[in-house]
Amino acid sequence: QVQLVESGGGLVQAGGSLRLSCAASGRTFSSYSMGWFRQAPGKEREFVAGISWSGSSTDYTDSVKGRFTISRDNAKKTVYLQMNSLKPEDTAVYYCAANAGFIHTTMVSLPSYWGQGTQVTVSS
Numbered sequence: 001q002v003q004l005v006e007s008g009g010g011l012v013q014a015g016g017s018l019r020l021s022c023a024a025s026g027r028t029f030s031s032y033s034m035g036w037f038r039q040a041p042g043k044e045r046e047f048v049a050g051i052s053w054s055g056s057s058t059d060y061t062d063s064v065k066g067r068f069t070i071s072r073d074n075a076k077k078t079v080y081l082q083m084n085s086l087k088p089e090d091t092a093v094y095y096c097a098a099n100a101g102f103i104h105t106t107m108v109s110l111p112s113y114w115g116q117g118t119q120v121t122v123s124s
Contacts, residue, residue, distance in 0.1 A: 002026045002113040004096045009118030012086055016122070020081040022096030022115055030074040035103030035111060036081045038092035038120075045095070049081060050103030059104040064090075086122045093117040 008020040020036070035050035049070040050059045058070055069082040079096060097103060097111035 002029065002032060002098045004098060004113060004115035006094065006096045006115045006118040009094060009120045011121045011123065014086060014088055014122055014124050016086050017082070017084045018086065018120060020083065020094055020096075020118060020120070022079045022081075024077045024079070024098065026077075029077040029098075031100070032098040032113075033101060033103045034070075034072055034079040035097045035099070036070060036079075037095045037097055038090075039095070039117075040089075040092040043092075047103070047105050047107075048094070050105075051079065052102055057102065059102075061105055083120070086120075088122045088124045090120060091122050092120060094120050 003025040004022050006022050031053050033052050036048040037045050038048050039045040051070045051072055055072050067085045072079040095117045096115040098113040099111035
């Protein structure tokens with residue numbers, strides 16, 4: 001069992017930066033792939049970024065490549081999403097997720113564990 005708690009969301013102007021954090025509980029954090037998803041009002045939840053259990057592999061949706069960076073610190077049981085050059089279309093609730101299999105853009109099933117989400121609002 002993994003419990004996830006996100007933090008770091010907020011209001012930022014276009015072009016600004018935010019860093020999201022996701023703190024996990026449980027002894028097996030380092031064995032899980034971690035990821036970030038987002039859901040804008042009226043839209044479906046979408047994949048943003050994923051990272052393997054070791055941190056050696058990452059994946060991003062095309063719209064955030066070059067702007068967002070996912071990373072993890074297994075000793076702190078925390079995964080991060082550094083978001084730079086933010087755009088109004090990045091506005092959404094961002095969710096942290098954990099899964100035994102690698103979280104990536106074309107995965108068929110949804111991750112097993114989810115946080116409650118943190119709001120990111122980018123003003124123009």
